[in-house]
Amino acid sequence: MDLTDKITSFVVGLFGAWAGTLIGKYIIVFIISLMPILELRGGLLAASMLGLPMWQSYGLCLLGNILPIPFILWCINPLFRYMRHWPFIGKFVIWCEKKAEGKKEQIEKLKYIGLFLFVGIPLPGTGAWTGCLIAALLNLDKKKSLLAAIAGVLMAGIIMLILSYGILGSVM
Numbered sequence: 001m002d003l004t005d006k007i008t009s010f011v012v013g014l015f016g017a018w019a020g021t022l023i024g025k026y027i028i029v030f031i032i033s034l035m036p037i038l039e040l041r042g043g044l045l046a047a048s049m050l051g052l053p054m055w056q057s058y059g060l061c062l063l064g065n066i067l068p069i070p071f072i073l074w075c076i077n078p079l080f081r082y083m084r085h086w087p088f089i090g091k092f093v094i095w096c097e098k099k100a101e102g103k104k105e106q107i108e109k110l111k112y113i114g115l116f117l118f119v120g121i122p123l124p125g126t127g128a129w130t131g132c133l134i135a136a137l138l139n140l141d142k143k144k145s146l147l148a149a150i151a152g153v154l155m156a157g158i159i160m161l162i163l164s165y166g167i168l169g170s171v172m
Contacts, residue, residue, distance in 0.1 A: 008042040033064025036129040040065035048164040072132035119152025
């Protein structure tokens with residue numbers, strides 16, 4: 001079980017009372033899909049664990065993972081500048097920037113295709129949150145970055161759909 005599986009299981013457990021109702025299960029999946037690190041990957045794993053229908057879960061996870069993208073691209077730089085002045089939160093901002101800095105070469109060379117691949121290939125440490133943070137820090141065109149990130153989320157969703165409901169779904 002990799003880190004995403006463990007965190008997903010933990011988050012599903014946190015919302016255990018909600019998992020008893022259908023709407024509660026969908027809320028859990030949506031919240032997980034909104035979260036950095038877990039994103040759509042964790043949302044689809046949770047949906048599969050909770051026995052939710054594949055296509056409805058896919059659409060909900062896409063929505064949850066795509067929703068933060070414009071806010072990250074347009075708002076993260078001013079927000080980070082503001083937050084940097086707070087002692088504890090400033091350390092978190094620096095940590096986020098260092099994390100993005102360490103992965104920026106994967107996007108910097110290929111720009112929007114690099115962003116698409118970075119978001120679209122569901123590996124640990126990649127995804128829409130990190131990819132859009134890097135795009136914002138590199139001052140890439142926001143509209144092109146938005147399209148590349150959404151396309152990447154669609155691709156990651158298809159890959160995770162196959163893994164969560166196909167390969168992993170038959171094992172679980």
